[in-house]
Amino acid sequence: MSPPAVRLQRLVAVLLTLACMAVAGIALRLTENSPEYQTVRGLPGHAVRLRGGAVVTVGSPSVGRALLGDGKVVVRTAGVYVLVPLTIEATQTKATLSEAKLVSGNRTYKPFGLFSIDCPAGFRCVDAALFEVDPARMEGLAIELSDAGVVRGYYQLVHAPLGITAGNAAAWRAAAQGRVLEPPGEPQTEAIP
């Protein structure tokens, strides 16, 4: 091979190596910044289907300023309690919702009390998630649900806005006044027909 051809071959090899390094670098940067979950968008009253056959339905929320226990008010809040009904159907194997949170802008509210729903295979489980939120920042509240456990891989996250907007937030605050909510108890289960 003539010397110019050898030089050309070496140049091509160097350029190919640089191109491969650039592609690997870009891919690494892209995967570093990508979320470790897939967002599945939902709406109150509309079912969303997840991997493994779990079907999740977020119900219409209720709001109040106090909680009931053994037939009497046991706790009051200066904020607002938001009770979000949840239905999960395990159409294939066992379905689990291990994490719930309410988000609004950069604020995140954890559940008031423990939260976890394990629905056996072939069953429909009806439960609810309870939150205590700042009444001044209710607009845009959305519930986020996932089956992400302590050891988590790439998981799915249900994101469902509760329908509280800047236009109706005052009405929701007014609805909470003097209202007492019953906190979630044991989930109600029945076989899927």
Place this chain on the structure above:
Amino acid sequence: MTAAGVEEAAGVLAGARRGRAWRLLGCVLALVLLYLTWWTFYALTHTRDRFVQLPPGAVASGTSERYQLVSLVVSHELRGSRGPSAPDRGALWVVAHLRVTGFGHPKFGYVCRLNLVGRHDRVWEPQMFTDVGRNTASCLDAKEGRPLVVELIYQVPAADASTLYGLAVENDTAAPMKLLVP
């Protein structure tokens, strides 16, 4: 050899080198493809629970227990000292009697909570509590080398009650779990 001959020989040599490089590249790509295919197949077949059904009445060993399924009964009602109890709507009770024989000295005691397996790899865990007052032996009563019959209660959708495969004995390996059949 003339200058033209030398140049021709060098060309032939370079061509042979290029051919060898392409063959090497082909071999490497084939190996990579083979590895990816094998790994995908292994991941698809080993990331879910697998089961193998034993003959009726067979004994299977866990880490510190030997199990034998004595009976597996489906019922509309569960009776105990505190009266009858109906299952959830559309569901049925499944009552399993399991003969457990402990061996060795497990750190956290013997384990009797075997899962019930049905079609499409559906799995049900035994109920932690039933409020009907069933006076049956507990796994906590198990003694080394002395067989004990314990009761496990499950709730399954009525549609699955006729296609139950058995109770799964877990092991600490990637091998399929053994399914006990009465």
